[in-house]
Amino acid sequence: MLELAVLGLLQASPLHGYELRQRLKATLGTFRAFSYGSLYPTLRGMKEAGWLCEDDGNAEVVAGAPPLTGRRGKVVYKLTAEGKERFQELLAEAGPTSWEDETFGVHFAFFGQTDPEVRVRILEGRRSRLEERRESVRTTLARTRSRLDRYTLQLQEHGLESVEREVRWLTELIETERRTAPPAASHPPPNHPRERGAP
Protein backbone atom coordinates (compact mmCIF):
# COMPACT_ATOMS: atom_id res chain seq x y z
CA MET A 1 0.00 0.00 0.00
CA LEU A 2 2.58 2.47 1.06
CA GLU A 3 4.67 0.51 -1.35
CA LEU A 4 2.34 1.15 -4.26
CA ALA A 5 2.14 4.81 -3.41
CA VAL A 6 5.90 5.13 -3.23
CA LEU A 7 6.38 3.35 -6.52
CA GLY A 8 3.79 5.59 -8.12
CA LEU A 9 5.35 8.79 -6.93
CA LEU A 10 8.90 7.80 -7.70
CA GLN A 11 7.75 6.78 -11.15
CA ALA A 12 7.20 10.45 -11.85
CA SER A 13 10.51 11.63 -10.45
CA PRO A 14 13.19 10.73 -7.93
CA LEU A 15 12.51 12.06 -4.47
CA HIS A 16 13.84 11.87 -0.97
CA GLY A 17 11.80 10.60 1.94
CA TYR A 18 10.71 13.87 3.35
CA GLU A 19 9.42 15.26 0.13
CA LEU A 20 7.87 11.95 -0.71
CA ARG A 21 5.72 12.36 2.30
CA GLN A 22 4.54 15.80 1.26
CA ARG A 23 3.61 14.44 -2.12
CA LEU A 24 1.83 11.59 -0.45
CA LYS A 25 -0.34 14.06 1.39
CA ALA A 26 -0.96 16.09 -1.73
CA THR A 27 -1.81 13.03 -3.76
CA LEU A 28 -3.94 11.11 -1.34
CA GLY A 29 -5.65 14.10 0.21
CA THR A 30 -8.19 13.12 2.83
CA PHE A 31 -7.86 9.46 2.08
CA ARG A 32 -4.79 8.52 3.96
CA ALA A 33 -1.69 9.81 5.66
CA PHE A 34 1.55 8.07 6.44
CA SER A 35 4.06 8.81 9.11
CA TYR A 36 7.80 8.94 8.69
CA GLY A 37 8.01 6.04 11.03
CA SER A 38 6.52 3.85 8.36
CA LEU A 39 7.89 5.63 5.35
CA TYR A 40 11.61 5.33 6.04
CA PRO A 41 11.62 1.65 6.94
CA THR A 42 9.50 0.96 3.87
CA LEU A 43 11.98 2.83 1.75
CA ARG A 44 14.82 0.79 3.14
CA GLY A 45 12.89 -2.41 2.60
CA MET A 46 12.11 -1.51 -0.97
CA LYS A 47 15.71 -0.70 -1.59
CA GLU A 48 16.73 -4.05 -0.22
CA ALA A 49 14.12 -5.67 -2.41
CA GLY A 50 15.80 -4.06 -5.37
CA TRP A 51 12.96 -1.81 -6.47
CA LEU A 52 14.65 1.39 -5.45
CA CYS A 53 18.15 2.71 -5.50
CA GLU A 54 19.80 5.86 -4.42
CA ASP A 55 19.97 8.56 -6.99
CA ASP A 56 23.07 10.69 -6.97
CA GLY A 57 21.51 13.01 -9.46
CA ASN A 58 24.29 12.30 -11.88
CA ALA A 59 26.34 13.69 -9.13
CA GLU A 60 28.09 16.80 -10.17
CA VAL A 61 28.02 18.04 -6.59
CA VAL A 62 31.07 20.28 -6.49
CA ALA A 63 32.73 18.03 -4.01
CA GLY A 64 34.11 20.93 -2.06
CA ALA A 65 33.38 19.94 1.51
CA PRO A 66 30.71 17.28 1.36
CA PRO A 67 29.02 15.45 4.23
CA LEU A 68 31.85 15.64 6.70
CA THR A 69 30.54 14.04 9.83
CA GLY A 70 28.11 11.21 10.26
CA ARG A 71 26.84 11.57 6.70
CA ARG A 72 23.43 13.03 7.13
CA GLY A 73 22.12 14.35 3.92
CA LYS A 74 19.12 13.90 1.75
CA VAL A 75 18.78 10.43 0.40
CA VAL A 76 17.15 10.61 -2.98
CA TYR A 77 15.60 7.45 -4.27
CA LYS A 78 14.64 6.47 -7.76
CA LEU A 79 13.04 3.42 -9.28
CA THR A 80 15.10 0.59 -10.67
CA ALA A 81 13.97 -1.39 -13.68
CA GLU A 82 12.56 -4.02 -11.33
CA GLY A 83 10.77 -1.27 -9.47
CA LYS A 84 9.06 -0.07 -12.63
CA GLU A 85 8.09 -3.62 -13.42
CA ARG A 86 6.71 -4.09 -9.95
CA PHE A 87 4.68 -0.92 -10.29
CA GLN A 88 3.14 -2.08 -13.53
CA GLU A 89 2.38 -5.39 -11.90
CA LEU A 90 0.59 -3.73 -9.01
CA LEU A 91 -1.27 -1.42 -11.34
CA ALA A 92 -2.61 -4.35 -13.30
CA GLU A 93 -3.93 -5.99 -10.19
CA ALA A 94 -7.69 -5.55 -10.14
CA GLY A 95 -8.53 -7.94 -7.33
CA PRO A 96 -10.45 -7.58 -4.09
CA THR A 97 -7.60 -5.80 -2.37
CA SER A 98 -7.88 -2.93 -4.80
CA TRP A 99 -11.47 -2.34 -3.67
CA GLU A 100 -10.73 -2.08 0.01
CA ASP A 101 -11.33 1.23 1.68
CA GLU A 102 -7.70 1.91 2.39
CA THR A 103 -6.34 0.64 -0.88
CA PHE A 104 -8.84 1.94 -3.37
CA GLY A 105 -7.77 5.55 -3.01
CA VAL A 106 -4.18 4.71 -3.73
CA HIS A 107 -5.05 2.70 -6.80
CA PHE A 108 -7.32 5.45 -7.96
CA ALA A 109 -4.62 8.06 -7.54
CA PHE A 110 -2.61 6.27 -10.20
CA PHE A 111 -5.44 5.62 -12.62
CA GLY A 112 -3.74 7.94 -15.04
CA GLN A 113 -1.17 5.21 -15.54
CA THR A 114 -3.59 2.33 -15.31
CA ASP A 115 -5.02 0.36 -18.16
CA PRO A 116 -8.57 1.55 -18.98
CA GLU A 117 -10.02 -1.92 -18.57
CA VAL A 118 -8.40 -2.37 -15.22
CA ARG A 119 -9.77 1.01 -14.19
CA VAL A 120 -13.31 -0.03 -14.94
CA ARG A 121 -12.93 -3.32 -13.19
CA ILE A 122 -11.61 -1.67 -10.07
CA LEU A 123 -14.37 0.91 -10.10
CA GLU A 124 -17.01 -1.77 -10.55
CA GLY A 125 -15.45 -3.96 -7.93
CA ARG A 126 -15.45 -1.16 -5.44
CA ARG A 127 -19.01 -0.27 -6.33
CA SER A 128 -20.37 -3.73 -5.85
CA ARG A 129 -18.50 -4.03 -2.59
CA LEU A 130 -20.18 -0.83 -1.42
CA GLU A 131 -23.54 -1.97 -2.68
CA GLU A 132 -23.26 -5.14 -0.66
CA ARG A 133 -22.39 -3.16 2.39
CA ARG A 134 -25.27 -0.79 1.73
CA GLU A 135 -27.77 -3.60 1.42
CA SER A 136 -26.49 -5.25 4.53
CA VAL A 137 -26.86 -2.05 6.49
CA ARG A 138 -30.28 -1.36 5.00
CA THR A 139 -31.65 -4.70 6.00
CA THR A 140 -30.29 -4.76 9.51
CA LEU A 141 -31.49 -1.20 9.83
CA ALA A 142 -34.95 -2.20 8.73
CA ARG A 143 -34.96 -5.00 11.27
CA THR A 144 -33.66 -3.00 14.17
CA ARG A 145 -34.67 0.58 13.50
CA SER A 146 -37.25 0.72 16.23
CA ARG A 147 -34.85 -0.56 18.86
CA LEU A 148 -32.14 1.99 18.07
CA ASP A 149 -31.65 5.18 19.95
CA ARG A 150 -31.39 8.57 18.33
CA TYR A 151 -27.62 8.51 17.99
CA THR A 152 -27.18 5.04 16.67
CA LEU A 153 -29.82 5.83 14.12
CA GLN A 154 -28.09 9.04 13.10
CA LEU A 155 -24.87 7.12 12.70
CA GLN A 156 -26.47 4.46 10.54
CA GLU A 157 -28.16 6.96 8.34
CA HIS A 158 -25.16 9.14 7.89
CA GLY A 159 -23.11 6.10 7.04
CA LEU A 160 -25.71 4.91 4.61
CA GLU A 161 -25.83 8.25 2.87
CA SER A 162 -22.06 8.30 2.60
CA VAL A 163 -22.08 4.94 0.95
CA GLU A 164 -24.89 5.92 -1.39
CA ARG A 165 -23.01 9.03 -2.32
CA GLU A 166 -19.88 7.11 -3.13
CA VAL A 167 -21.86 4.64 -5.19
CA ARG A 168 -23.27 7.49 -7.26
CA TRP A 169 -19.80 8.91 -7.70
CA LEU A 170 -18.48 5.57 -8.87
CA THR A 171 -21.38 5.13 -11.25
CA GLU A 172 -20.63 8.45 -12.86
CA LEU A 173 -16.98 7.60 -13.15
CA ILE A 174 -17.76 4.25 -14.70
CA GLU A 175 -20.01 5.85 -17.26
CA THR A 176 -17.39 8.38 -18.12
CA GLU A 177 -14.90 5.58 -18.57
CA ARG A 178 -17.30 3.75 -20.83
CA ARG A 179 -17.96 6.80 -22.94
CA THR A 180 -14.28 7.57 -23.22
CA ALA A 181 -13.11 4.07 -23.95
CA PRO A 182 -15.96 1.89 -25.12
CA PRO A 183 -16.04 -1.84 -24.34
CA ALA A 184 -12.84 -3.21 -25.78
CA ALA A 185 -13.34 -6.92 -25.48
CA SER A 186 -15.72 -8.95 -23.39
CA HIS A 187 -14.77 -10.38 -20.10
CA PRO A 188 -17.04 -12.71 -18.12
CA PRO A 189 -19.17 -10.05 -16.48
CA PRO A 190 -19.93 -9.34 -12.82
CA ASN A 191 -18.87 -12.68 -11.55
CA HIS A 192 -17.13 -12.01 -8.30
CA PRO A 193 -17.41 -15.21 -6.32
CA ARG A 194 -17.25 -13.33 -3.05
CA GLU A 195 -14.33 -13.76 -0.82
CA ARG A 196 -13.39 -11.92 2.30
CA GLY A 197 -15.84 -10.61 4.72
CA ALA A 198 -15.94 -12.65 7.82
CA PRO A 199 -16.57 -16.35 7.75
Next chain:
Amino acid sequence: MLELAVLGLLQASPLHGYELRQRLKATLGTFRAFSYGSLYPTLRGMKEAGWLCEDDGNAEVVAGAPPLTGRRGKVVYKLTAEGKERFQELLAEAGPTSWEDETFGVHFAFFGQTDPEVRVRILEGRRSRLEERRESVRTTLARTRSRLDRYTLQLQEHGLESVEREVRWLTELIETERRTAPPAASHPPPNHPRERGAP
Protein backbone atom coordinates in the same frame (compact mmCIF):
# COMPACT_ATOMS: atom_id res chain seq x y z
CA MET B 1 -11.69 0.57 20.56
CA LEU B 2 -13.03 -2.92 20.23
CA GLU B 3 -12.86 -2.77 23.98
CA LEU B 4 -15.12 0.26 24.19
CA ALA B 5 -17.57 -1.27 21.78
CA VAL B 6 -17.70 -4.49 23.74
CA LEU B 7 -18.21 -2.70 27.01
CA GLY B 8 -20.97 -0.63 25.47
CA LEU B 9 -22.85 -3.58 24.10
CA LEU B 10 -22.49 -5.72 27.18
CA GLN B 11 -23.69 -2.79 29.23
CA ALA B 12 -27.08 -3.31 27.63
CA SER B 13 -27.20 -7.05 28.11
CA PRO B 14 -24.98 -10.12 28.47
CA LEU B 15 -24.01 -11.68 25.19
CA HIS B 16 -21.78 -14.34 23.76
CA GLY B 17 -19.04 -13.62 21.27
CA TYR B 18 -20.87 -14.54 18.15
CA GLU B 19 -23.91 -12.47 18.85
CA LEU B 20 -21.72 -9.65 20.04
CA ARG B 21 -20.29 -9.49 16.60
CA GLN B 22 -23.70 -9.27 14.95
CA ARG B 23 -24.59 -6.44 17.26
CA LEU B 24 -21.31 -4.80 16.45
CA LYS B 25 -22.25 -4.81 12.79
CA ALA B 26 -25.72 -3.53 13.50
CA THR B 27 -24.44 -0.81 15.77
CA LEU B 28 -21.46 0.43 13.83
CA GLY B 29 -22.96 -0.01 10.38
CA THR B 30 -20.64 1.15 7.65
CA PHE B 31 -18.12 2.55 10.05
CA ARG B 32 -16.22 -0.48 11.09
CA ALA B 33 -16.24 -4.22 11.22
CA PHE B 34 -14.37 -6.59 13.45
CA SER B 35 -13.40 -10.15 12.84
CA TYR B 36 -13.74 -13.00 15.26
CA GLY B 37 -10.02 -13.26 15.23
CA SER B 38 -9.84 -10.03 17.15
CA LEU B 39 -13.04 -10.33 19.08
CA TYR B 40 -12.38 -13.55 20.97
CA PRO B 41 -8.87 -12.70 22.13
CA THR B 42 -10.14 -9.30 23.21
CA LEU B 43 -12.90 -10.94 25.18
CA ARG B 44 -10.41 -13.19 26.90
CA GLY B 45 -8.15 -10.24 27.64
CA MET B 46 -10.99 -8.23 29.09
CA LYS B 47 -12.00 -11.12 31.25
CA GLU B 48 -8.47 -11.44 32.54
CA ALA B 49 -8.46 -7.72 33.20
CA GLY B 50 -11.51 -8.22 35.35
CA TRP B 51 -13.99 -6.21 33.33
CA LEU B 52 -15.96 -9.18 32.13
CA CYS B 53 -17.03 -12.43 33.62
CA GLU B 54 -18.91 -15.40 32.39
CA ASP B 55 -22.59 -15.26 32.91
CA ASP B 56 -24.22 -18.54 33.75
CA GLY B 57 -27.61 -16.98 33.45
CA ASN B 58 -28.31 -17.86 37.07
CA ALA B 59 -27.28 -21.30 35.98
CA GLU B 60 -29.46 -24.20 37.10
CA VAL B 61 -28.49 -26.09 34.00
CA VAL B 62 -29.67 -29.52 34.93
CA ALA B 63 -26.20 -30.86 35.21
CA GLY B 64 -27.18 -34.19 33.80
CA ALA B 65 -24.59 -34.78 31.14
CA PRO B 66 -22.89 -31.45 30.58
CA PRO B 67 -20.17 -30.61 28.08
CA LEU B 68 -18.68 -34.06 27.86
CA THR B 69 -15.86 -33.70 25.44
CA GLY B 70 -13.77 -30.65 24.94
CA ARG B 71 -16.41 -28.32 26.44
CA ARG B 72 -17.68 -26.29 23.57
CA GLY B 73 -20.68 -24.22 24.36
CA LYS B 74 -21.74 -20.63 24.19
CA VAL B 75 -19.76 -18.46 26.49
CA VAL B 76 -21.93 -15.62 27.65
CA TYR B 77 -20.14 -12.63 29.06
CA LYS B 78 -21.41 -9.86 31.24
CA LEU B 79 -19.86 -6.78 32.75
CA THR B 80 -18.40 -6.78 36.21
CA ALA B 81 -18.58 -3.74 38.44
CA GLU B 82 -15.08 -2.80 37.31
CA GLY B 83 -16.21 -3.19 33.73
CA LYS B 84 -19.05 -0.76 34.23
CA GLU B 85 -16.66 1.65 35.84
CA ARG B 86 -14.25 1.28 32.98
CA PHE B 87 -17.01 1.95 30.51
CA GLN B 88 -17.98 5.16 32.26
CA GLU B 89 -14.36 6.15 32.31
CA LEU B 90 -13.99 5.64 28.57
CA LEU B 91 -17.26 7.42 27.90
CA ALA B 92 -16.06 10.47 29.77
CA GLU B 93 -12.89 10.62 27.72
CA ALA B 94 -13.21 13.46 25.26
CA GLY B 95 -9.63 13.63 24.07
CA PRO B 96 -8.06 13.56 20.61
CA THR B 97 -8.43 9.81 20.33
CA SER B 98 -12.18 10.15 20.51
CA TRP B 99 -12.25 12.16 17.32
CA GLU B 100 -10.07 9.94 15.21
CA ASP B 101 -11.71 8.43 12.17
CA GLU B 102 -11.79 4.92 13.53
CA THR B 103 -12.72 5.82 17.07
CA PHE B 104 -15.27 8.54 16.61
CA GLY B 105 -17.96 6.24 15.29
CA VAL B 106 -17.70 3.99 18.28
CA HIS B 107 -17.90 6.86 20.73
CA PHE B 108 -20.82 8.27 18.81
CA ALA B 109 -22.66 4.99 18.92
CA PHE B 110 -22.78 5.25 22.70
CA PHE B 111 -23.70 8.90 22.89
CA GLY B 112 -27.01 7.86 24.39
CA GLN B 113 -25.10 7.00 27.52
CA THR B 114 -22.63 9.84 27.31
CA ASP B 115 -22.74 13.05 29.26
CA PRO B 116 -24.20 15.88 27.13
CA GLU B 117 -21.17 18.07 27.67
CA VAL B 118 -18.81 15.33 26.63
CA ARG B 119 -20.93 14.75 23.55
CA VAL B 120 -20.55 18.33 22.45
CA ARG B 121 -16.86 18.33 23.09
CA ILE B 122 -16.34 15.21 21.04
CA LEU B 123 -18.46 16.55 18.21
CA GLU B 124 -16.57 19.82 18.22
CA GLY B 125 -13.24 18.08 18.46
CA ARG B 126 -14.04 15.93 15.49
CA ARG B 127 -15.31 18.90 13.57
CA SER B 128 -12.23 20.97 14.08
CA ARG B 129 -10.06 18.03 13.20
CA LEU B 130 -11.96 17.70 9.93
CA GLU B 131 -11.81 21.41 9.32
CA GLU B 132 -8.06 21.32 9.67
CA ARG B 133 -7.83 18.51 7.23
CA ARG B 134 -10.15 20.31 4.86
CA GLU B 135 -8.06 23.47 4.93
CA SER B 136 -4.89 21.54 4.44
CA VAL B 137 -6.32 19.80 1.41
CA ARG B 138 -7.78 23.02 0.06
CA THR B 139 -4.49 24.83 0.19
CA THR B 140 -2.36 22.09 -1.27
CA LEU B 141 -5.05 21.64 -3.88
CA ALA B 142 -4.91 25.33 -4.73
CA ARG B 143 -1.14 25.11 -5.05
CA THR B 144 -1.03 21.98 -7.14
CA ARG B 145 -4.33 21.86 -8.99
CA SER B 146 -2.85 22.60 -12.37
CA ARG B 147 -0.26 19.86 -12.06
CA LEU B 148 -2.76 17.17 -11.17
CA ASP B 149 -4.24 14.75 -13.62
CA ARG B 150 -7.93 14.15 -14.01
CA TYR B 151 -8.05 11.25 -11.55
CA THR B 152 -6.01 12.74 -8.79
CA LEU B 153 -8.17 15.80 -9.05
CA GLN B 154 -11.36 13.77 -8.90
CA LEU B 155 -10.05 12.02 -5.83
CA GLN B 156 -9.18 15.26 -4.10
CA GLU B 157 -12.50 16.81 -4.83
CA HIS B 158 -14.53 13.83 -3.82
CA GLY B 159 -12.57 13.64 -0.60
CA LEU B 160 -13.05 17.30 0.01
CA GLU B 161 -16.77 17.07 -0.50
CA SER B 162 -16.96 14.13 1.86
CA VAL B 163 -15.21 16.10 4.52
CA GLU B 164 -17.40 19.13 3.94
CA ARG B 165 -20.46 16.97 4.18
CA GLU B 166 -19.38 15.50 7.46
CA VAL B 167 -18.60 18.94 8.80
CA ARG B 168 -22.13 20.06 7.99
CA TRP B 169 -23.52 16.96 9.64
CA LEU B 170 -21.52 17.63 12.76
CA THR B 171 -22.58 21.25 12.83
CA GLU B 172 -26.20 20.26 12.74
CA LEU B 173 -25.68 17.74 15.49
CA ILE B 174 -23.89 20.28 17.63
CA GLU B 175 -26.69 22.75 17.22
CA THR B 176 -29.24 20.15 18.12
CA GLU B 177 -27.24 19.33 21.21
CA ARG B 178 -27.13 22.97 22.15
CA ARG B 179 -30.83 23.43 21.67
CA THR B 180 -31.64 20.31 23.63
CA ALA B 181 -29.26 20.89 26.49
CA PRO B 182 -28.20 24.53 26.67
CA PRO B 183 -24.80 25.51 28.11
CA ALA B 184 -24.89 24.01 31.55
CA ALA B 185 -22.93 25.97 34.10
CA SER B 186 -20.36 27.55 31.90
CA HIS B 187 -18.75 30.92 31.63
CA PRO B 188 -19.92 32.55 28.38
CA PRO B 189 -23.39 34.00 29.13
CA PRO B 190 -23.91 34.03 32.88
CA ASN B 191 -27.55 34.77 32.45
CA HIS B 192 -29.37 31.56 31.65
CA PRO B 193 -31.49 29.48 33.93
CA ARG B 194 -30.63 25.82 33.76
CA GLU B 195 -32.93 23.00 33.11
CA ARG B 196 -32.50 19.38 32.51
CA GLY B 197 -28.83 18.97 33.31
CA ALA B 198 -26.60 16.00 33.67
CA PRO B 199 -26.57 13.91 36.86
Next chain:
DNA sequence: TTCGTCATGTAATGGGTTACATGATTAC
Protein backbone atom coordinates in the same frame (compact mmCIF):
# COMPACT_ATOMS: atom_id res chain seq x y z
C1' DT C 1 21.83 31.95 19.41
C1' DT C 2 17.90 30.11 19.25
C1' DC C 3 13.88 28.66 16.92
C1' DG C 4 11.45 26.49 13.25
C1' DT C 5 11.51 23.39 9.55
C1' DC C 6 13.91 20.24 6.90
C1' DA C 7 15.70 15.65 7.12
C1' DT C 8 16.65 10.72 8.56
C1' DG C 9 16.21 7.16 11.23
C1' DT C 10 15.16 3.25 15.23
C1' DA C 11 12.58 0.56 18.93
C1' DA C 12 8.68 -0.67 20.98
C1' DT C 13 4.18 -1.41 20.43
C1' DG C 14 -0.50 -1.68 18.82
C1' DG C 15 -4.51 -3.23 17.03
C1' DG C 16 -6.04 -5.47 14.16
C1' DT C 17 -6.42 -9.39 9.99
C1' DT C 18 -6.14 -14.04 7.56
C1' DA C 19 -6.17 -18.61 7.59
C1' DC C 20 -6.87 -22.36 9.96
C1' DA C 21 -9.05 -25.90 13.04
C1' DT C 22 -12.89 -27.63 15.53
C1' DG C 23 -17.39 -28.78 17.05
C1' DA C 24 -22.61 -28.05 17.98
C1' DT C 25 -27.20 -27.29 16.21
C1' DT C 26 -30.77 -26.69 12.89
C1' DA C 27 -33.29 -27.38 8.56
C1' DC C 28 -34.13 -30.00 4.77
Next chain:
DNA sequence: GTAATCATGTAACCCATTACATGACGAA
Protein backbone atom coordinates in the same frame (compact mmCIF):
# COMPACT_ATOMS: atom_id res chain seq x y z
C1' DG D 1 -27.14 -37.61 6.37
C1' DT D 2 -25.53 -33.55 4.84
C1' DA D 3 -25.32 -28.65 4.24
C1' DA D 4 -25.62 -24.25 6.34
C1' DT D 5 -24.96 -21.54 10.05
C1' DC D 6 -23.96 -21.01 14.71
C1' DA D 7 -20.10 -20.91 17.79
C1' DT D 8 -15.28 -20.71 19.69
C1' DG D 9 -10.80 -20.41 19.38
C1' DT D 10 -5.33 -20.09 17.95
C1' DA D 11 -1.08 -18.73 15.42
C1' DA D 12 1.22 -16.20 12.28
C1' DC D 13 1.61 -12.09 10.49
C1' DC D 14 0.87 -7.24 8.67
C1' DC D 15 1.06 -2.69 8.35
C1' DA D 16 1.32 0.90 10.43
C1' DT D 17 1.86 4.23 14.62
C1' DT D 18 4.10 6.65 18.64
C1' DA D 19 7.86 8.26 20.87
C1' DC D 20 12.27 9.03 20.65
C1' DA D 21 17.00 10.52 19.05
C1' DT D 22 19.86 12.97 15.96
C1' DG D 23 21.48 16.52 13.17
C1' DA D 24 21.78 20.24 9.29
C1' DC D 25 20.40 24.79 7.83
C1' DG D 26 18.25 29.24 7.38
C1' DA D 27 16.06 33.25 9.35
C1' DA D 28 14.87 36.31 13.35
